[in-house]
Amino acid sequence: MSIIELENINFQYKGSRDGSLRDVNIKIEEGQTVLLCGASGSGKTSIIRLINGLIPHYYSGELEGEVTVDGHDIKKTELHELAGTVGTVFQNPRSQFFSVDTDGEIVFGPENIGLEPKEIKARMNDVVAEMNLEEILGRSIFDLSGGQKQRIACASVAALLPKIILLDEPSSNLDFDSIELLRGIITEWKRQGKTIIISEHRLWYLKDAVDHVFYIENGQIAKEWSGEEFTSLNEDEVKSYKLRPIVLEEELIRQIRGDCESSVCEIKDAIELQNFYFSYKKKPYLLLKKRFKESDGDLLNLNISELRIPKGKVIGLVGPNGTGKSTFLRCLCGLERDCKGRIVSDGVTYKGRQRLKLCYMVMQDVNHQLFTDSVRSEVMLSMKEDDEERCDELLKMLGLTEHKDTHPMALSGGQKQRVAIASALASDAHVLLFDEPTSGLDYSHMEKVAELLQRLASSGASVIVSTHDPELISECCDYVLGLNHGKVVYLKENRKER
Amino acid sequence: MKLDPRTKLFMILVVSLIVMMSATTPFLWAIRLSITLIPIVLLILEKKYASALRFLLAYSTALVLTFFFLSAESEGIVASLLIGYCGIVVQFMPALITAWYVVRTTKIGEFMSCMQKMHIPDGIAVSLAVVMRFFPTIKEEYSSINDAMRMRGVMLGGGNVLKMVEFRMIPLLFSCVNIGEELSAAAITRGLGGEVKRSSVVELKLGIADYILMTFLAAATVIFVVFKYFL
Amino acid sequence: MENKSNKLKAKDFITIGIFTAILFAVEFAFGMLGYIHPFIVASYVVILPLASGIPMMLFYTKVEKFGMITIVSVLLAIIMFIGGMGYLGAPLIIISGLVADLIAKSGKYKSFKKTVLSFGVFNLWICANYFPILITADAYRQDLIDGGYSAEYVENLFLAINVKTIGILVVLAFAFGCLGAVIGKAAVKKHFEKAGIV
Numbered sequence: 038m039s040i041i042e043l044e045n046i047n048f049q050y051k052g053s054r055d056g057s058l059r060d061v062n063i064k065i066e067e068g069q070t071v072l073l074c075g076a077s078g079s080g081k082t083s084i085i086r087l088i089n090g091l092i093p094h095y096y097s098g099e100l101e102g103e104v105t106v107d108g109h110d111i112k113k114t115e116l117h118e119l120a121g122t123v124g125t126v127f128q129n130p131r132s133q134f135f136s137v138d139t140d141g142e143i144v145f146g147p148e149n150i151g152l153e154p155k156e157i158k159a160r161m162n163d164v165v166a167e168m169n170l171e172e173i174l175g176r177s178i179f180d181l182s183g184g185q186k187q188r189i190a191c192a193s194v195a196a197l198l199p200k201i202i203l204l205d206e207p208s209s210n211l212d213f214d215s216i217e218l219l220r221g222i223i224t225e226w227k228r229q230g231k232t233i234i235i236s237e238h239r240l241w242y243l244k245d246a247v248d249h250v251f252y253i254e255n256g257q258i259a260k261e262w263s264g265e266e267f268t269s270l271n272e273d274e275v276k277s278y279k280l281r282p283i284v285l286e287e288e289l290i291r292q293i294r295g296d297c298e299s300s301v302c303e304i305k306d307a308i309e310l311q312n313f314y315f316s317y318k319k320k321p322y323l324l325l326k327k328r329f330k331e332s333d334g335d336l337l338n339l340n341i342s343e344l345r346i347p348k349g350k351v352i353g354l355v356g357p358n359g360t361g362k363s364t365f366l367r368c369l370c371g372l373e374r375d376c377k378g379r380i381v382s383d384g385v386t387y388k389g390r391q392r393l394k395l396c397y398m399v400m401q402d403v404n405h406q407l408f409t410d411s412v413r414s415e416v417m418l419s420m421k422e423d424d425e426e427r428c429d430e431l432l433k434m435l436g437l438t439e440h441k442d443t444h445p446m447a448l449s450g451g452q453k454q455r456v457a458i459a460s461a462l463a464s465d466a467h468v469l470l471f472d473e474p475t476s477g478l479d480y481s482h483m484e485k486v487a488e489l490l491q492r493l494a495s496s497g498a499s500v501i502v503s504t505h506d507p508e509l510i511s512e513c514c515d516y517v518l519g520l521n522h523g524k525v526v527y528l529k530e531n532r533k534e535r
Numbered sequence: 536m537k538l539d540p541r542t543k544l545f546m547i548l549v550v551s552l553i554v555m556m557s558a559t560t561p562f563l564w565a566i567r568l569s570i571t572l573i574p575i576v577l578l579i580l581e582k583k584y585a586s587a588l589r590f591l592l593a594y595s596t597a598l599v600l601t602f603f604f605l606s607a608e609s610e611g612i613v614a615s616l617l618i619g620y621c622g623i624v625v626q627f628m629p630a631l632i633t634a635w636y637v638v639r640t641t642k643i644g645e646f647m648s649c650m651q652k653m654h655i656p657d658g659i660a661v662s663l664a665v666v667m668r669f670f671p672t673i674k675e676e677y678s679s680i681n682d683a684m685r686m687r688g689v690m691l692g693g694g695n696v697l698k699m700v701e702f703r704m705i706p707l708l709f710s711c712v713n714i715g716e717e718l719s720a721a722a723i724t725r726g727l728g729g730e731v732k733r734s735s736v737v738e739l740k741l742g743i744a745d746y747i748l749m750t751f752l753a754a755a756t757v758i759f760v761v762f763k764y765f766l
Numbered sequence: 767m768e769n770k771s772n773k774l775k776a777k778d779f780i781t782i783g784i785f786t787a788i789l790f791a792v793e794f795a796f797g798m799l800g801y802i803h804p805f806i807v808a809s810y811v812v813i814l815p816l817a818s819g820i821p822m823m824l825f826y827t828k829v830e831k832f833g834m835i836t837i838v839s840v841l842l843a844i845i846m847f848i849g850g851m852g853y854l855g856a857p858l859i860i861i862s863g864l865v866a867d868l869i870a871k872s873g874k875y876k877s878f879k880k881t882v883l884s885f886g887v888f889n890l891w892i893c894a895n896y897f898p899i900l901i902t903a904d905a906y907r908q909d910l911i912d913g914g915y916s917a918e919y920v921e922n923l924f925l926a927i928n929v930k931t932i933g934i935l936v937v938l939a940f941a942f943g944c945l946g947a948v949i950g951k952a953a954v955k956k957h958f959e960k961a962g963i964v
Binding site: 129135179404418 | 642665667671682688689717723
């Protein structure tokens with residue numbers, strides 16, 4: 038008998054059509070590694086939730102059909118009874134922790150099911166050794182990077198020794214190196230004979246691991262491949278399914294890791310940055326403001342004495358996590374007050390708070406920057422004087438006209454992002470900054486963002502986009518700016534696909 | 536130095552008791568000061584120098600101001616503002632420092648184990664643990680929202696107090712509700728809420744340090760009460 | 767929720783924890799104002815209910831099971847104790863929570879009137895914190911003066927909070943609790959219902 042069986046599943050969430058399922062039949066054998074791919078909202082996550090019981094026990098809706106997992110009838114099994122059988126790693130590393138410290142998080146599951154302390158400790162030691170977690174033990178969750186958090190999440194699931202492990206878009210918030218580590222963890226689980234089901238947009242890191250692939254479209258299984266068939270799909274086929282590439286070019290990988298020769302190309306029409314120094318480690322004096330200088334050297338998290346940024350172009354900002362990409366963006370737009378950098382654009386110098394007017398950042402979690410109760414008022418909020426016409430124009434340009442009166446929080450992730458962009462444009466910002474705009478997006482949404490960034494640049498704005506997404510760079514970046522340890526390593530032109 | 540969470544709870548109990556009964560004689564002040572110094576010393580032992588120093592500075596400044604520059608007859612706006620702030624610092628700082636020390640050095644696991652030992656129902660323990668875990672989250676979310684507000688220049692809500700509150704509160708609540716949803720889903724799939732009694736990997740044992748500290752705290756309380764009310 | 771059971775579950779305890787944290791954060795932020803002038807301490811009965819109206823009204827829609835408000839009040843009592851506010855008020859805090867819970871329950875946590883009433887009662891917990899000022903009035907007054915507060919501050923404090931005014935304060939806490947609930951409800955409707963979260 039198969040370890041997981043979904044029979045004739047029909048499902049719809051209460052009050053929403055997104056993520057509903059139609060006539061889904063899936064059988065998964067023990068020890069298989071299965072990939073669920075397809076567009077956002079196609080129902081991948083719903084399948085994961087059916088297997089771990091979150092549907093119907095946590096997210097309610099109309100469910101027909103039978104789900105059997107390792108002999109448990111999911112409909113009749115309480116969630117906590119599944120804890121030792123099915124483990125789930127979720128997408129957002131920020132929200133899946135119960136504890137504040139890493140050790141506590143790893144033992145959280147085993148404690149819940151009432152294991153003996155001795156047993157728990159033994160399991161913890163095993164898991165820590167398997168995943169090389171020694172260096173991040175005993176730390177606060179709030180000090181960890183996204184990749185480190187995701188590894189702790191994996192460990193905390195593994196400590197329950199589940200036969201089945203589900204991963205719901207686990208790489209969304211990770212950089213290249215962390216994805217490599219995640220790949221290692223999955224390979225290890227596969228070796229241990231666990232049944233693994235992964236819902237994912239990024240495919241390249243899974244190509245050697247998967248035994249079976251389901252392609253999901255509008256809540257139905259539209260296509261199935263064996264692992265071999267899947268890896269042998271050619272580029273055009275992959276594109277026709279609107280999937281992200283299965284194979285990454287070497288050069289792209291080097292680029293995304295900031296692993297290129299040091300060189301800065303000549304820019305003619307440019308915005309000039311001067312004296313951008315900043316450090317998190319070296320705190321300003323108690324009363325006197327400390328000025329960061331180039332001579333602070335290794336203490337600096339950002340160390341740029343001069344940089345010319347091309348106007349009207351899309352610039353991809355790359356480099357490994359913790360290398361200063363976000364710091365760069367935050368300093369540039371003036372959010373870090375202790376960074377005294379100046380921006381010269383068209384002969385006008387912007388410093389201090391004036392930078393906030395010149396630049397606008399679309400944050401990674403765009404939810405933080407939406408304040409009002411309708412898309413229209415959101416855009417108006419950014420204008421100095423209400424200008425209905427301009428507002429309508431912007432909404433039209435961004436394809437938001439029909440959502441004019443909708444509450445921004447009721448929109449999809451991509452739409453929210455566009456609302457944030459609309460309010461950026463409404464504030465007359467000339468430098469638009471994007472922090473990881475495509476993390477966790479599927480191929481077609483990523484393409485749309487790429488197109489939009491191009492459009493923003495061609496209307497004259499400088500667009501700087503920090504990213505780990507190799508496809509986004511090859512789609513839309515005119516230049517690539519590589520950072521390492523807060524310094525500019527290279528700035529060079531990028532050949533685009535289109 | 537590692538203290539048992541029960542000792543820490545006891546410390547909170549004692550400190551807030553002594554804080555409530557204000558000191559009236561130099562001797563009582565001495566007890567109060569030494570009680571206040573305990574968490575500061577503990578913070579230093581935990582290598583949290585920065586916060587220890589900050590607390591020490593704030594507390595001693597307030598003390599010096601209160602005793603040497605302000606008197607019961609001080610009047611006027613500046614003096615009354617200053618008195619207000621010194622008042623809060625002198626009055627509540629000891630409890631605040633203790634609470635800070637306890638929250639910063641107690642892991643959620645230890646805390647849950649301690650609650651179990653004291654036979655607090657799991658539900659209350661879970662809620663309290665979440666409260667502890669959530670303060671840093673609120674801080675993180677709030678600072679992102681604050682950044683976004685600065686970027687859009689709506690810090691003052693266009694001069695409208697209601698808007699000022701709304702712009703801060705609403706995104707914060709949306710974020711917290713989302714995080715809460717995902718947090719509970721993640722916790723429940725890892726077995727939280729089963730009928731089995733939770734176990735705990737943290738074995739609580741009272742060490743010598745615990746006994747010494749508890750004895751000292753208890754003695755201090757008794758002496759304080761005796762000297763204040765009976766002598 | 768699929769599960770119609772009325773017993774609080776793990777998810778509910780987590781929600782309760784989260785909202786208590788928010789409630790406390792809001793109250794801490796506004797509570798700090800109190801040390802500027804004693805009259806502000808008295809005006810907590812106005813400020814706090816208004817400030818906490820929005821999160822609490824969202825909370826009322828989230829759990830809808832008996833015990834939710836009681837537990838919040840227990841947690842608040844614990845936090846107040848840890849924060850050095852003493853424990854004399856604790857039973858009163860918990861009683862107001864319990865009564866508020868019962869009122870909301872009688873409206874099945876859905877009735878608008880009952881919810882407003884319930885939040886009004888819940889806010890009496892603020893007055894519970896004035897309790898030590900009342901019962902130990904004379905000793906407390908001397909304590910404060912000896913403890914470094916200026917006579918002016920103390921006089922004002924007792925002018926604002928004493929046996930005569932407490933009645934008014936209780937009524938105010940209740941009234942502004944109800945008002946806070948109405949405003950909070952409106953905000954929930956404006957944002958959370960419109961966004962489809964509730």
